[in-house]
Amino acid sequence: MTPRISICLLFATLTLTGCGGGGGGSDPATRLAPSGTVVDLGRSLFFDTALSEPAGQACASCHDPAAGFADPDVDSSHPVSAGAVSGRFGNRNAPTASYAALTPDFAYDAAATNKYSGGQFLDGRASDLTEQAKGPLLNPLEMANADKAAVVAKVRSASYATLFEEIYGAGALNDVNSAFDRIAAAIAAFERSEAFSPFSSKFDYVLAGQASFSAAEQRGFDLFKGRGMCTECHKLEPAARPLFTDFTYRNIGVPPNPDNPVYASDPGFVDLGLGFNPALSSSAALENGKFRVPTLRNSALTAPYMHNGVLQTLEQVVNFYNTRDTRRCLDVGGTPLVDCWPAPEVDNANVNTSQVGDLLLSAADEADIVAFLRTLSDGYSP
Numbered sequence: 001m002t003p004r005i006s007i008c009l010l011f012a013t014l015t016l017t018g019c020g021g022g023g024g025g026s027d028p029a030t031r032l033a034p035s036g037t038v039v040d041l042g043r044s045l046f047f048d049t050a051l052s053e054p055a056g057q058a059c060a061s062c063h064d065p066a067a068g069f070a071d072p073d074v075d076s077s078h079p080v081s082a083g084a085v086s087g088r089f090g091n092r093n094a095p096t097a098s099y100a101a102l103t104p105d106f107a108y109d110a111a112a113t114n115k116y117s118g119g120q121f122l123d124g125r126a127s128d129l130t131e132q133a134k135g136p137l138l139n140p141l142e143m144a145n146a147d148k149a150a151v152v153a154k155v156r157s158a159s160y161a162t163l164f165e166e167i168y169g170a171g172a173l174n175d176v177n178s179a180f181d182r183i184a185a186a187i188a189a190f191e192r193s194e195a196f197s198p199f200s201s202k203f204d205y206v207l208a209g210q211a212s213f214s215a216a217e218q219r220g221f222d223l224f225k226g227r228g229m230c231t232e233c234h235k236l237e238p239a240a241r242p243l244f245t246d247f248t249y250r251n252i253g254v255p256p257n258p259d260n261p262v263y264a265s266d267p268g269f270v271d272l273g274l275g276f277n278p279a280l281s282s283s284a285a286l287e288n289g290k291f292r293v294p295t296l297r298n299s300a301l302t303a304p305y306m307h308n309g310v311l312q313t314l315e316q317v318v319n320f321y322n323t324r325d326t327r328r329c330l331d332v333g334g335t336p337l338v339d340c341w342p343a344p345e346v347d348n349a350n351v352n353t354s355q356v357g358d359l360l361l362s363a364a365d366e367a368d369i370v371a372f373l374r375t376l377s378d379g380y381s382p
C-alpha cells in the first residue's frame with residue numbers, strides 16, 4: 001500500500017484520532033485548504049526520508065512518534081543526533097516535537113524576572129513552527145540540503161507533489177521561495193495536529209477522574225509540587241491540560257557532556273543556550289547557559305536528557321536536581337572524585353540555586369518522583 005497508509009498505522013498506536021485527514025480544522029495553518037489536506041501533506045513531508053542529502057533522513061528520523069517524538073538512535077556514546085551526511089553530528093540532544101505546537105512565539109518582557117520566553121529550538125531562535133521547520137532541511141549537520149531549490153526539487157519528484165498542487169494550485173512548486181515557505185507551513189500544520197498533542201497520558205486520565213495514581217505516583221506528584229519544587233518551572237499550566245513548562249529560560253547548571261562529538265572539532269565549545277539566540281541584545285551574557293524549560297510530557301520515552309544528553313535516565317535527572325550542590329566535584333589536587341557532579345557548562349551567576357541543587361530528598365522520594373514522571377507518556381489505556 002502507499003506510504004501514507006503505513007504512517008497512519010504508526011499513528012494509530014499513538015492516538016485513535018490523529019490520522020485519516022482530520023485534525024486542526026480551526027487552526028490558522030489549515031485555513032488555506034479544506035480540512036485536513038494540509039495536515040496530510042505535512043505528514044507526508046515529515047516522514048519522507050528522501051528529503052535529505054543524501055537521502056535517508058526525515059524529520060521523523062530524529063522525532064520518531066514511537067520514541068516520544070525524539071531521536072531513538074542516541075545513546076551514551078552518541079548523545080546527539082547523527083546527520084544525513086555520515087560522520088556529521090549536531091551538538092544538541094533532539095527534544096521531543098510533541099506539544100511543540102503549544103509553545104508560544106518567542107517573546108521579551110522587560111518587566112519579568114526571566115525576560116525571554118517561548119520560541120522553537122532550545123534557545124528560541126525560531127519564532128514559530130514554520131520558521132523552525134526550515135532549519136533542519138538546510139542544516140548541514142541535519143538534512144543537509146544545499147539550498148531551498150534542492151528541497152523544492154525533491155518535493156517536485158515526490159508522490160505527494162500532486163497533493164501540493166491540489167492545495168496550492170498548479171505550478172505552485174515552480175517558485176522556489178514560496179514553495180519552500182509552503183513546505184515548512186505544511187509540516188507545521190501537521191505538527192499542530194492532534195497526533196503531536198494527544199493529551200492521552202495516565203496523568204490526563206487521572207486529571208479527568210478516569211484513572212487513579214498508584215501510591216508511589218501520588219507521592220511523586222506531591223513531591224513534584226512540594227519539596228521537589230519542580231513546578232517552579234515545570235508549571236501545571238494551563239490547569240485543564242498542563243504542559244509542565246512556563247516557557248521561560250533558566251540555567252540549571254547542567255554539566256558539559258564529554259561524549260558530545262562537538263568537542264572533536266571544537267574542543268573549547270560551550271553551549272550558551274539562549275545566549276546564542278541572534279535576537280538578543282548585547283546584554284546577552286546574562287542569558288548565557290539558559291535553556292527553555294521543556295515540557296515533561298513523554299520524557300520517559302526521550303532519553304538521554306538535557307540539551308547535551310549528559311543524563312541517561314530519569315533517575316539521574318531527579319538525583320541531579322536533588323544533589324547537584326551537595327555532591328559537586330571539587331578540585332582536590334588531582335584526585336578524581338567518583339559519583340559527583342562536575343561544574344555547570346556555563347558556571348554563571350545565573351545558575352539557579354534557590355530551587356535546584358540541594359532538595360534533601362531521600363532515595364525513596366527520588367524514586368517516587370520518577371514514578372510520577374512515567375505517568376506523563378501518551379498512549380495510556382485505562
Ligand code: HEC
Nearest residue numbers: 058059062081082092093094097100120121122133136142
Ligand atoms: C538530525 C536530527 C534532526 C532532524 C533530521 C530534525 N530534527 Fe528537529 N531537532 C533536532 C535537534 C537536535 C533539535 C534541537 C536543536 C536546537 O535547539 O538547536 C531539534 C528541534 C526541533 C524542534 C523544536 C522543539 C522545541 O521544543 O523547541 C522542532 C519542532 C523540530 N525539531 C521539528 C523538526 C522538523 C519539522 C524536522 C524536519 C523538517 C526536523 N525537526 C528534523 C534534531 C533533528
Ligand code: HEC
Nearest residue numbers: 228229230232233250254291292293305306307321352355
Ligand atoms: C529553575 C527551573 C527548573 C526547576 C525548578 C526544575 N526544572 Fe527540570 N528543567 C529545567 C530546564 C531549563 C531544563 C532544560 C535544561 C537543559 O536542556 O539543559 C529542564 C529539564 C528537565 C528534564 C529533561 C527533559 C528532557 O527531555 O531532556 C526533566 C526530566 C526535568 N527537567 C524534570 C524536573 C524535575 C523532576 C524537577 C523537580 C525535581 C525539575 N525538573 C525542576 C528547569 C527546571
